Amino acid sequence: MSRLESVSGRILNEIASQTRNKAVRHLATEILRFEMENWKKERVHFTEHFEQLISQACPEDQRRDDSS
């Protein structure tokens, strides 16, 4: 792991220590991944992508997907 990755890892570790909720952890990680990929870009279209991430991480949505 490069030193740079360990810096990002520090943020992810802190998030993990703040909650045990898997859905919250997953969503926070995915949001950060998106921000890392788009760091310093002037215009970023995030709303739709974030809504999709929330829906993917939401347990109720997953239950529905499983049953359909």
Add this chain to the structure above:
Amino acid sequence: MRIQSIELENFRQYRGKVLVELGCDQKKNINVIQGVNGAGKTNMLNAIEWCLYDKEGYLEKYSGKKQPIINDAELKELKEGEKATAKVTLRLIDSGGRQTVFERQISARRDKDGITFDGESEAHAYMRIKQDMVELTEREFTVNRILPYGVRSFFFFDGERLDEFFKEEKSSVVRDAILDVSQLSLLEKAIEHLERTISSMRGKIKGDSPKIEDIQEAIREVEGGRENYRQQKRNKEEELSGIRAQLSEIGEKLMGSNEPLVRELQRRRETLSARLKELDETLQDNETETSDRVVERGPAIYATDAIRFALQQIDVRAKKGDIPPKIRETFIRELLDKGECICGTKIRHDSVPRKRIMGLLERAKISEIYEEMVELKYALDPMLKAAGSFTKEQDRLRAEIAGLQRQKSEAQTEQREIETRLKGINVEEITNLEFTRKALEKNEDELIGRIGILGEKIENATRKLQELERELAKELSRSERFKIANQRLELGGDTLTVLARAKEKLVDETRATIEKKTEDYFLNLIWKKDTYADIKIDDDYNISVINRIGSECLGTLSAGERQVLALSFLAALREVSGFDAPVVIDTPLGRISKEPRENIAELLPNFLEHTQVTLFMTDEEYTSQVRTKLAQRIGREYELIYDEERSQTQVKTLG
């Protein structure tokens, strides 16, 4: 990561191909490129930035405007139909010996109407894999892995601008640097974007009850209001920053005055300002402690008589022998359940012993109260003692506050006297500066007040918003139709809270680490070892330098000392950033006078140990003494010579 070579072709004053190979030896980690002003040092730094990022951060250093990238003479000699190209090639090597090459070029053509430049430059990146150079498709990604643009200014920088970091108005620069370098700006962006997403999701819910719509409308209104306050606050903060910059400039002008008395008065005023800041902070701490104690002990003070009466009653019972109680309810119940007394007598139904023991049970219920009285005594005693010592402690705090206020008033009186004396000096410029300063200070006070009020309004709006969000969630939970929407909002909200908490904690940790590392570097580098003791970075990202007698003295640092502080801060940021990139400094010793310059030159190689450092120095900086101090650590050494006749720079190898 080290720079192996920089190759310039028709880039500004570098005509034709010019190759500068840098030393990559760990023990000889310093490269020196020397040249008079205008020889092309800053443009070589610009070339590195342009090649990597297509930007030139140091362009306006001397000219104040943008010049064409392609060499002037090349352009002038261009014939119709011909093309001229400027190209920069940067070869980097990592600790594992892996080579990465970055190239960027731009062309211009002459046609019958004149010269047309390419709209965009062309860039490539290659990596050596065994014997082959393989082109990398994701050039930007590779650059960002080595050194993202956002943090490059902590690796490639202009020494003459370093001390701007620590002027009072620059706390936002320090804050941004800390957030950028620790990637916490990522978290900040994530929080901002998630907040907006949640707001958009909430707005999309089409309610089937007027109440839901009413709450949504109220949320929109409060959100709009809060955004408006935030914008107003940002504007005011920017205004405040501008005013502080002007105040700092006036301070510098007064410090640089030809009149010794003006310099002396200004120096004294700066010391007083630092002292006033300290006094204000201590006063605030003491006042908070006083009010906290009132809140904490207030109930006990108001209830002193009741507490005393309760304790008296407990004492009476204790004297009577009721306390501690002799009979316990649980013990009697155990006997009844067991059906046998401790003396061995059987306790049968309707028997005399049973009736007697049942009688004891009634008394035991009263004993329970006595038992609670014992516990109460332990709780009431310290409360009464605390209430008793309250007045004494409050008196001590009040006396302390009065003393601090007296000191504050004395410092303010002295400041006013200095102001009157400066206004009275018969030099028009000084008088004008004093009047301007006074007006600016008034504006500064007003703005601080306005910013405080706006901050409070934002907090109130946030509280109101949280209340409305809870209300909406409650309404949505009533209907099955909104079950999913509600869960999504809840998940988004919980994630937002987690991200905000993580940010807060990491910002504090990072700030503390940078504070400690800056202090270590500064105290190691600074030549006045007995003067300075501590570096602090407060919650608002203001940096303070504390001297041995405990006073803040950033305002009285010389330009050279401020530069050492900035170098220390940058080294700390670099370390925290985790990027192993080379450091390039333009005019590192430009503002530093003779003796400190040699001190820094001696310490510089150790201070950035294991990092390749390239220094662009003028002949005034790179004196024979500096050269001697650096000699053991120099890898490569060049001199840039500008040939005025041919309008081009040549590179001469030294050493």
